[in-house]
Amino acid sequence: MAVEPLLATRAQRAFILTITLQAIIVLTMVEVKVPFTEDYKTLPCYLALFALAEIFELLMAFDALRLRNVIQLLGILLFHMALIVMAAVQIHQTETALLNGKVDCTTTINLINCDGPGSLWRAVKPFLIVVPCVIAAAWFVMMFWIKELYSEFGWAIFHVVGANPKMKRMYQWYQIMLCLLKFDFFFFVGVTMQLLIIVLARSTAEFGVTVAAIPVVLVLLALCGTAVQREIKWLMTISLVMMLAASSYLYKLVRIYEPQTRDLYATTRVSLTIFTIVAFILLFGTFAVGLRCFSDFDRGLQASKVNGQSYTPVVTKLELFGGNMSQQQGSYNGGGALAPRISIE
Numbered sequence: 001m002a003v004e005p006l007l008a009t010r011a012q013r014a015f016i017l018t019i020t021l022q023a024i025i026v027l028t029m030v031e032v033k034v035p036f037t038e039d040y041k042t043l044p045c046y047l048a049l050f051a052l053a054e055i056f057e058l059l060m061a062f063d064a065l066r067l068r069n070v071i072q073l074l075g076i077l078l079f080h081m082a083l084i085v086m087a088a089v090q091i092h093q094t095e096t097a098l099l100n101g102k103v104d105c106t107t108t109i110n111l112i113n114c115d116g117p118g119s120l121w122r123a124v125k126p127f128l129i130v131v132p133c134v135i136a137a138a139w140f141v142m143m144f145w146i147k148e149l150y151s152e153f154g155w156a157i158f159h160v161v162g163a164n165p166k167m168k169r170m171y172q173w174y175q176i177m178l179c180l181l182k183f184d185f186f187f188f189v190g191v192t193m194q195l196l197i198i199v200l201a202r203s204t205a206e207f208g209v210t211v212a213a214i215p216v217v218l219v220l221l222a223l224c225g226t227a228v229q230r231e232i233k234w235l236m237t238i239s240l241v242m243m244l245a246a247s248s249y250l251y252k253l254v255r256i257y258e259p260q261t262r263d264l265y266a267t268t269r270v271s272l273t274i275f276t277i278v279a280f281i282l283l284f285g286t287f288a289v290g291l292r293c294f295s296d297f298d299r300g301l302q303a304s305k306v307n308g309q310s311y312t313p314v315v316t317k318l319e320l321f322g323g324n325m326s327q328q329q330g331s332y333n334g335g336g337a338l339a340p341r342i343s344i345e
Contacts, residue, residue, distance in 0.1 A: 011148035012065050018145065019061050022138035023054035026087075029127045029134070045197040045268070046090050049190060050131075053083055056186050063182075068153040071175045073146050075183060080139045082278070087132035089270050094128060095121060167304070170296045174305055177228050177293050180286040181221050187279035188217050191252070194272050217246065228290065229305045231297040236290070243287045250280045 007013055027050065057079060064072035098121045099114070115121055195210055224239035226232065253276055256265045265272060 006062075006066055009152060011145050011152060015142065015145040015149060016058075016061055016065070018138055018141045019058050022134060023058055025134050026131055027051060027054055029131050045194060046094065048193060048197065049086070049271075050083075052189065052193070053086075053186070057083070060182060065149075067175075069175050069179070070150055070153050071172065072179045072182075073149060075179045077139070077142060077146060079183065079186075080135065080142060084132050084135050084139065085274070086271060087128075087135055089274065090131075091125070091128045093268060093270055094124065167301060170299065170301050171304060173289060173292050173296065174228065174301065177286070177289045178225060180282060180289060181225050184279070184282050184286055185218070185221055187275055187282055189214075191249075191272065191275045191279055194268050194275065195252075213249075220246070224286075224290065228293050231302045231305070233294075233297060236294055236297075240287060240290050240294070243283055243290070247280060247283055247287075250276065252276050 007016065027047075057076060060072065060076055060079070063069075064076060192210060192214060196207070220239060220242050223235055224243075227235035227239055253273065255261050256269055256273060256276075262269075
C-alpha cells in the first residue's frame with residue numbers, strides 16, 4: 001500500500017478546489033469600495049479580516065495535506081464554522097456602523113448613513129447575506145472530502161511512528177499542539193487587526209503597546225513550535241511561561257464593556273468579543289496541551305517529529321501468512337531494507 005504524494009488523489013484535489021473556489025467567491029462578495037473614515041471603516045476591516053481568514057485557511061489546508069494531519073483537517077472544519085458565525089455577525093455590525101443615528105435621515109439625504117433606495121447599506125446587504133450561505137455550503141462539501149481523507153491518511157501515520165499505540169498517541173498530541181499554535185496566530189492577528197483599524201487612535205499609548213506585541217507573540221509561537229518539535233526543554237519552559245503572561249490580554253474584554261470606553265467599540269463589539277474569547281481559550285488550550293507534550297519529551301518521539309513532517313510515496317509488502325513484514329523502499333530509511341519487524345522511529 002502506498003502513501004500518495006501531495007494532491008495526487010481525487011479527495012485532496014477536490015478538498016483544495018472547494019476551499020479555493022469558496023475563497024474567490026467570498027472575497028468577491030465582500031469587496032466593497034467605501035471611503036476609510038471613522039464613521040464606517042468597519043467595512044474595510046471586514047474585508048481585511050475575511051481576506052486574512054481565506055488565505056490562512058487555504059494555507060492551512062495545503063499544510064494539512066502535506067503533513068497528512070487529520071487533526072488539522074478537523075481544526076479547519078471548526079475554523080470554517082467560525083467563519084460562518086463571523087460572516088453572520090458582520091451583517092449586524094455593518095448595519096450598526098453605517099446606520100449609526102448620527103445623521104438625521106428625515107431632513108438630510110445621506111446615502112452613506114441612511115437607509116433607503118440607492119444607499120450604501122442597501123447595496124452591501126445582499127452580499128453580506130450571501131457570504132455566510134456560500135461558506136456554509138462549502139463546509140458541507142468539505143466534510144465529505146475530509147471523510148475520504150481520514151481513511152487515506154491513516155496509513156501515513158503508521159509510517160511515522162509505527163504500530164505502537166503509545167507512540168501514536170504521543171504523536172497525536174504533538175500534532176494537536178502544532179495545530180493550536182497555527183490557530184493562535186490567526187486569532188491573535190484578528191484581534192489586533194480590529195483594534196488597530198477600528199478602535200485605537202495612533203496617538204495613544206495603547207496603540208503602541210498593541211503594535212509592539214505583534215512581533216513578540218509571533219516569536220513566541222515560532223519558538224514554541226521549535227521547542228516542541230526539537231524537544232528543547234528550557235525553550236519549552238520559557239514558551240509556557242510566556243503563554244501564561246499573554247493570557248492577561250483578556251483584559252481587553254473589560255475595555256470593551258466598561259462605560260468609559262464602550263463607545264469606542266460600538267461597531268466591532270460582537271466580533272471583537274468573540275475573537276478575544278476564542279483567542280484566550282485557544283491560548284489556554286495550547287498551554288495545557290504544551291504541558292502534555294512536555295511530559296512526552298525524551299520518550300523516543302523526537303526522530304518522528306523531525307523526520308515525519310513530509311511524506312514521499314512508500315511501498316510496503318505484508319507477508320501475513322509467512323510472518324514477515326519488510327519494506328522495499330522507505331523515505332525514512334534511505335531505501336534500505338528493514339529487519340522483519342515494525343520499527344518505531
